[in-house]
Amino acid sequence: MxxxxxxxxxxxxxxxxxxxxxxxxxxxxxxxxxxxxxxxxxxxxxxxxxxxxxxxxxxxxxxxxxxxxxxxxxxxxxxxxxxxxxxxxxxxxxxxxxxxxxxxxxxxxxxxxxxxxxxxxxxxxxxxxxxxxxxxxxxxxxxxxxxxxxxxxxxLGCLSEENSWLLFKKHAFAQGRVGDDVRKLEPIGREIVVKCKGLPLAVKTLGSLMWSKSSSNDWQRVKDSNIWNLQENNVLPALKLSYDNLAPHLKRCFSYFCLFPKGHELKKDELILLWVANGFIPPKEETDNLYVIGEEFFNCLIWKSLFQVEKGNKYEDGIDRCKMHDLVHDMARHVMKHDCLVIEPACNEVKIPDEVLHLSSSCPDEKLNLSSEDLGKLTSLRSIFMFGEGDEGCITQLLNHVYVRVLHLALTM
The missing domain is CATH 3.40.50.300 (P-loop containing nucleotide triphosphate hydrolases)
Incomplete structure (x- = not known):
């Protein structure tokens, strides 16, 4: 149509x-x-x-x-x-x-x-x-x-219960199953699907989560989770369940993406290097290649439907990119609200807390009101992302910050 x-x-x-x-x-x-x-x-x-x-x-x-x-x-x-x-x-x-x-x-x-x-x-x-x-x-x-x-x-309306189940099954039972027989899991899975209320994003994300859970007890725990009663604005319970089931290092890698604006497409290689710079990738052995481990993390987050991959054949450079769905981005910001400060054009003048770890701004410099003295107090700051308009004075201040591990500038002068 x-x-x-x-x-x-x-x-x-x-x-x-x-x-x-x-x-x-x-x-x-x-x-x-x-x-x-x-x-x-x-x-x-x-x-x-x-x-x-x-x-x-x-x-x-x-x-x-x-x-x-x-x-x-x-x-x-x-x-x-x-x-x-x-x-x-x-x-x-x-x-x-x-x-x-x-x-x-x-x-x-x-x-x-x-x-x-x-x-x-x-x-x-x-x-x-x-x-x-x-x-x-x-x-x-x-x-x-x-x-x-x-x-x-x-x-666009919600999926029917049967179509929701078919989408869920495609992800939850992908590449075969281990553990309990599918016949035991299906009744629980159908009850989980009902809780997704016909939203394809929720169904797909929960299906990807359940693929990694092999026993009916695991499935039952997800079905009975208190998170389904979550009252947080803009955070789907299905997405929060998926996040809560990530390993700690994957949680850090996933939520770090909230520093980029909604709809932003980022090259896979760049994202992995940002993870490495922040120490998010723990080596298993001293000689391990952190980038290779980062690729495993990246693929895992794609598989769990938390990242969307844009294949490189769409671009002149042939490099894969990833982005986040809006609602996933909202959830990433929610879980990182104590570590990250994201300043957008709609914000009024902002004061940056001394303990913030990661800062992202798409505002003009005057809204940041960031003096050299203020910047010197931010001893916990590890990442600075600047989008939009900037000036040389602002950049000089940022370059002099000795604690920062990542400085990402996408500015028009």
Whole structure:
């Protein structure tokens, strides 16, 4: 249905030449991004459009940033432009007379941001006939604001109990079973599946967890866990169960990813080196290669559905990358809230606790209010990640911090 609609220029066509927008909406973890990816990567879609690009939006709906990300996706390189009119002109020069597909993933835009959306959609209304924007969102209100035609809206519902079981079984019983007979485990497994409430992310993650548990007693303990009554906002019980069953070293490696912004794709090699730098990988023997052990950890987290792998054949350098689902990212931040401080543009002026271990900021420097004296007090600080705008003074301060093991700068000057 999605592919047929996206590739039919007459469905939802506007007489005024405005860009068509197809909206996929539903609750978190229900598979909106997966559905959009299936359409985006389909052969028919690939052949139909001259140009395709994918942009992760998330909570901070900033027109400048979204346009910049689209330009970077089209050019496959960084964009140094900052002024809105310059960004708009640059993007339109790349899109004009091309039939394009742009995916805006995980959009959060309130009704009071309608003007921002109209500014963005106006910029995008320059392509050839048949061009379309596909957006995913958890909010029906956002979907209705951005898609003006009912036939261009797709509400994604929960899995049925039987389909949930089939997905769970695919992961829980992968590569055969050891221990109790599957017939003994199935009744317990079906009860676990009901607790996932039809959310594919929860079902898949729990299935991956149960694969490593061989006895019916282990399965029963998961089914009866108190975590199912968890009241924490944005943390799915199924994800917390999976995290709690990780070995301590895997917990550290997994949760460290929360220092990167949501939707961020990171090369596998870079992530493993960050783990090594922080001492997260304990050697079994003195002569062990820590990178090789790190690869084992990486593959384990992929297998447990806590990381999503993006295969290297999508990229010019051929290197595998990984990212986290939004809800998994929320959970990683939750479990690291005492060790990590993540400062985002929506934050007000922030004071950094002296005992923080890892700091990540995507704010302008003035919000950090970080003097040399303040930085000197942060003797526990081991990682600093800086995204967005920065200046030479800030970088000089960071370079002089003697305790830091990881300094990651992704700044525009």
């Amino acid at each position: 999605v592919i047929r609609t996206v590739c039919n220029k007459d469905i939802g066509k506007y007489d005024n030449g405005e860009i068509r927008v197809y909206g996929i909406w539903g609750m978190g973890g229900i598979g909106k991004t997966t559905l959009a990816q299936l359409a985006y990567n389909h052969t028919i879609v690939n052949q139909y459009f001259d140009l395709r690009c994918w942009v992760y939006v998330s909570e901070n709906f900033q027109v400048n940033e979204i346009i910049k990300k689209i330009i970077e996706s089209v050019d496959k390189s960084g964009c140094t432009l900052t002024q809105l009119d310059t960004l708009q002109a640059s993007l339109q020069s790349k899109l004009r007379e091309k039939k394009f597909l742009i995916v805006l993933d995980d959009v959060w835009a309130e009704e009071d941001e309608k003007e921002k959306w109209e500014r963005l959609s106006g910029t995008l209304s320059c392509g050839a006939e048949g061009s379309i924007v596909v957006m995913t969102t958890r909010s029906e209100r956002t979907c209705r604001m951005m898609t003006k035609v009912g036939e261009l809206r797709h509400q």
